[in-house]
Amino acid sequence: MPLPTTQTAAIKTGSGDTAKTELQSIPIPQPGPSQILVKINYSGLCASDKSLLRDEWTFSGVTMQPQTHGIVGHEGAGVVVTVGSDVQDLWKEGDRAGIKWIASVCRKCEFCTNGVDECHCPEQVNSGFNIAGTFQEYTLTDARYATRLPDGVKDEEAGPIMCGGVTAYVACKRSAVRPGQWIVLPGAGGGLGHLAVQYAKAMGMRVVAIDGGDAKRDLCLRLGAEQFIDFNTTKDIAAEVKKITKYGTHGVVVTAATKAGYEMAPHLLRPGGTMVCVGIPKDSTVIAGAPPIMMCLRKLNVVGSVVGTLKDVEEALEFTARGLVHPTLTHGGLEDINKLVDDMDAGRLVGRAVIKISAS
Numbered sequence: 212m213p214l215p216t217t218q219t220a221a222i223k224t225g226s227g228d229t230a231k232t233e234l235q236s237i238p239i240p241q242p243g244p245s246q247i248l249v250k251i252n253y254s255g256l257c258a259s260d261k262s263l264l265r266d267e268w269t270f271s272g273v274t275m276q277p278q279t280h281g282i283v284g285h286e287g288a289g290v291v292v293t294v295g296s297d298v299q300d301l302w303k304e305g306d307r308a309g310i311k312w313i314a315s316v317c318r319k320c321e322f323c324t325n326g327v328d329e330c331h332c333p334e335q336v337n338s339g340f341n342i343a344g345t346f347q348e349y350t351l352t353d354a355r356y357a358t359r360l361p362d363g364v365k366d367e368e369a370g371p372i373m374c375g376g377v378t379a380y381v382a383c384k385r386s387a388v389r390p391g392q393w394i395v396l397p398g399a400g401g402g403l404g405h406l407a408v409q410y411a412k413a414m415g416m417r418v419v420a421i422d423g424g425d426a427k428r429d430l431c432l433r434l435g436a437e438q439f440i441d442f443n444t445t446k447d448i449a450a451e452v453k454k455i456t457k458y459g460t461h462g463v464v465v466t467a468a469t470k471a472g473y474e475m476a477p478h479l480l481r482p483g484g485t486m487v488c489v490g491i492p493k494d495s496t497v498i499a500g501a502p503p504i505m506m507c508l509r510k511l512n513v514v515g516s517v518v519g520t521l522k523d524v525e526e527a528l529e530f531t532a533r534g535l536v537h538p539t540l541t542h543g544g545l546e547d548i549n550k551l552v553d554d555m556d557a558g559r560l561v562g563r564a565v566i567k568i569s570a571s
Contacts (some may be wrong), residue, residue, distance in 0.1 A: 249308050484498075
């Protein structure tokens with residue numbers, strides 16, 4: 212069947228807190244020699260998409276670039292429909308492919324060639340930031356950096372793993388928590404947090420989940436948390452963590468992009484513990500860390516974590532293929548993006564939002 216010439220896309224209109232997306236008909240692009248064209252079946256909705264749509268990171272100079280044509284989205288999963296002339300040995304029509312936040316790297320710089328740091332390639336290209344993202348029916352991507360989706364992983368689950376899943380997985384690795392040791396996850400019932408609970412459990416960690424309400428309690432315990440702390444009813448969270456773990460946890464992953472979350476995190480750690488920074492606040496005054504005397508006397512570690520390498524994504528998907536990690540999904544269509552963004556901003560969103568892009 213020949214491809215249509217036009218497609219539907221969700222295009223950003225307006226700016227700041229009042230920015231929205233509206234559905235428009237746009238041309239379907241043709242791949243260059245090293246690209247593939249992917250028909251997107253599902254795309255996750257990430258907090259980063261919200262931040263880009265609503266210009267929340269302008270204080271750091273991170274704003275959507277004109278090359279995106281107003282299209283965000285970076286958790287795409289679908290099927291290859293056209294293959295560029297130089298990469299026909301890598302892909303064929305009908306293959307299943309995933310598109311990530313990092314859509315392409317140079318494969319030549321020090322960070323690309325050392326085997327572990329390609330996420331810091333200075334020439335990287337990012338979906339929904341400086342190229343058009345996955346909130347459109349057909350998306351171009353670099354064939355050499357697209358992810359091959361494994362059997363046993365549905366597109367609706369694969370999409371959110373392209374960013375949310377791999378981010379949670381890599382953050383757990385960055386925590387340096389070993390099997391049998393404690394990790395604490397504030398915001399454990401959220402889009403990233405509920406994935407971190409599952410990865411941490413599957414990696415042998417003992418999970419203390421922090422969130423609010425009975426629904427979040429039930430979710431976190433069902434997903435594998437050993438203990439749950441309700442911030443609505445617990446006056447001293449740090450004291451409760453120490454009561455559970457005796458000396459504090461070995462690691463804490465801060466997924467919530469809040470000042471309170473970053474201020475609390477170091478106080479949950481035992482000596483030698485590691486705080487992993489993941490959530491990116493829109494408030495430029497938020498600082499990650501603790502007073503120097505606390506850092507020194509308790510020998511604390513503070514590390515940052517951002518998405519993951521091509522290999523990390525493959526590993527994250529394998530947990531789902533093995534039946535160990537499954538995103539809790541709230542479904543919607545392209546026409547629902549504005550409502551889902553509002554729900555995310557208000558903390559009403561359950562699990563991870565996933566957008567049905569194209570009819571299968």
